[in-house]
Amino acid sequence: QAIDDDCNQTGQILAAMLDWPQGTFASGLSLEGDRAVVEREVDGGRERIRLRLPALLTCDLRLNQPRYATLPNIMKAKKKPLEILQLGELGELGALGAAPSRLRVLKLEEPPVRTGGQLVEDVPKLVEKLRQSGHV
Amino acid sequence: RPASRSRPAMAWRAAPRAAARLLLLPPRRGIVSCIDPSTGLTEEQKEFQKVALDFAAKEMAPHMAEWDGKEIFPVETMRKAAQLGFGGIYVKPDVGGSGLSRLDTSIIFEALSTGCTSTTAYMSIHNMCVWMIDTFGSEDQRHRFCPSLCSMEKFASYCLTEPGSGSDAASLLTSAQRKGDTYILNGSKAFISGGGDTDVYVVMCRTGGPGPKGISCLVLEKGTPGLSFGKKEKKVGWNSQPTRAVIFEDCAVPVGNRLGAEGQGFNIAMKGLNGGRINIASCSLGAAHASVLLAQEHLTVRKQFGEPLANNQYLQFRLAEMATRLVAARLMVRNAARALQEEREDAAVLCSMAKLFATDECFEV
Numbered sequence A: 001q002a003i004d005d006d007c008n009q010t011g012q013i014l015a016a017m018l019d020w021p022q023g024t025f026a027s028g029l030s031l032e033g034d035r036a037v038v039e040r041e042v043d044g045g046r047e048r049i050r051l052r053l054p055a056l057l058t059c060d061l062r063l064n065q066p067r068y069a070t071l072p073n074i075m076k077a078k079k080k081p082l083e084i085l086q087l088g089e090l091g092e093l094g095a096l097g098a099a100p101s102r103l104r105v106l107k108l109e110e111p112p113v114r115t116g117g118q119l120v121e122d123v124p125k126l127v128e129k130l131r132q133s134g135h136v
Numbered sequence B: 001r002p003a004s005r006s007r008p009a010m011a012w013r014a015a016p017r018a019a020a021r022l023l024l025l026p027p028r029r030g031i032v033s034c035i036d037p038s039t040g041l042t043e044e045q046k047e048f049q050k051v052a053l054d055f056a057a058k059e060m061a062p063h064m065a066e067w068d069g070k071e072i073f074p075v076e077t078m079r080k081a082a083q084l085g086f087g088g089i090y091v092k093p094d095v096g097g098s099g100l101s102r103l104d105t106s107i108i109f110e111a112l113s114t115g116c117t118s119t120t121a122y123m124s125i126h127n128m129c130v131w132m133i134d135t136f137g138s139e140d141q142r143h144r145f146c147p148s149l150c151s152m153e154k155f156a157s158y159c160l161t162e163p164g165s166g167s168d169a170a171s172l173l174t175s176a177q178r179k180g181d182t183y184i185l186n187g188s189k190a191f192i193s194g195g196g197d198t199d200v201y202v203v204m205c206r207t208g209g210p211g212p213k214g215i216s217c218l219v220l221e222k223g224t225p226g227l228s229f230g231k232k233e234k235k236v237g238w239n240s241q242p243t244r245a246v247i248f249e250d251c252a253v254p255v256g257n258r259l260g261a262e263g264q265g266f267n268i269a270m271k272g273l274n275g276g277r278i279n280i281a282s283c284s285l286g287a288a289h290a291s292v293l294l295a296q297e298h299l300t301v302r303k304q305f306g307e308p309l310a311n312n313q314y315l316q317f318r319l320a321e322m323a324t325r326l327v328a329a330r331l332m333v334r335n336a337a338r339a340l341q342e343e344r345e346d347a348a349v350l351c352s353m354a355k356l357f358a359t360d361e362c363f364e365v
Helices: A010-018 A071-079 A092-098 A123-132 B008-024 B043-070 B075-086 B102-113 B117-136 B139-150 B265-301 B313-341 B347-364
Strands: A022-032 A035-042 A045-052 A056-059 B156-159 B175-179 B182-193 B200-206 B215-221 B227-229 B243-254
Touching (some): A071 B043, A071 B075, B075 B117, B117 B139, B117 B182, B200 B243, B200 B265, B265 B313, B265 B347
Antiparallel strands (some): A022 A035, A035 A045, B175 B182
């Protein structure tokens, strides 16, 4: 389940902004020299791609077995320093984030109000009506 | 849904898995669960609870029935738990412990119990023993015993009860006669959890006169000449931890293995048990919580007379009673845990009340 509000966009958009190759839904990963071989779970099955590094990957459930957090690590997490950066401090990357959206809203309208339907007596009449109105 | 639901005889095997699955489901948005064990906890405590629930569901629940049926002492699983810090939860970090509070500990044992109550109960005894050495031991003793116990490379047992002294613990008879720089132990302990399979024994024995002031606390290891064990007791339930008598016959223990001063042993034993009471009560909470979830699921799924069981008012009342008992017991236990960690005067009594109340109420659940 994508953690960006189920959008499944963050990794892909970031890769495009960085102009890096991307391997998303990774369920298998191995490194061959300066290339990453990523096995991806896609609608049609599994796909294998070879990416030049640096590359951006997003992971799928089957990539590995997550470790349990240990009690000492949970306590240390609370004490880790949290550095807050301003967009202006990020240089090039900040400029990317501050860039205007590439989307322009052309028009916004409500869907048409639903009009009433028609009752027909039997199936042949229904088929006739559907043919007449061009739905079939 | 597991297929075993339609075969009642097999359903009990699927039960721990089903409960564990239910416990891991995220709470449905907009619906507050009155029995949610994470209410009122800090973010950090919720994280501890999550890890423990996760571990219970994935590492313990699937094997619980097998451990019980085949009387397996799940050493490897407990060692995995120790790697996460569950081997010395309220033991100081400088000897390998996690340095958490009594309330944190209660939350963790409650969560682990949803996977296997019997194993968690043993783990709580182990934790209690390590704490005793950590708290009352010298620097040398702490560093000698605690690290390997926190990692569960070695396991511990608590030896107080004897055939002739249960409730009247201070009348124990196991004697420890001082001879130079050793104590010679003679006597036997009964019903010792882990006995025979564990490595380190924390033993309360008589070094002085009668009564509590004559009792001292010694630590000895399996393999010491004169230390032997009775037959493994046949139990009904709680079979994932072995129970045996522990027998001392002219067993020599170095004086350097005594925790605290001569005559301090009973005090050490009782202080250990305060935490032990909270821990065992917490185990009951976990078992009850898992039971309530299973009952709730069964009521919604099972149909008789054309309706889900949940439509029957009587059963709704019973479920409400179960939930009420669980919440009341949990409040008692967590209140006692806070009192103990704050070292309040009423802590010992509250721990006893919590143990009494929680085990009885959760048994009813």
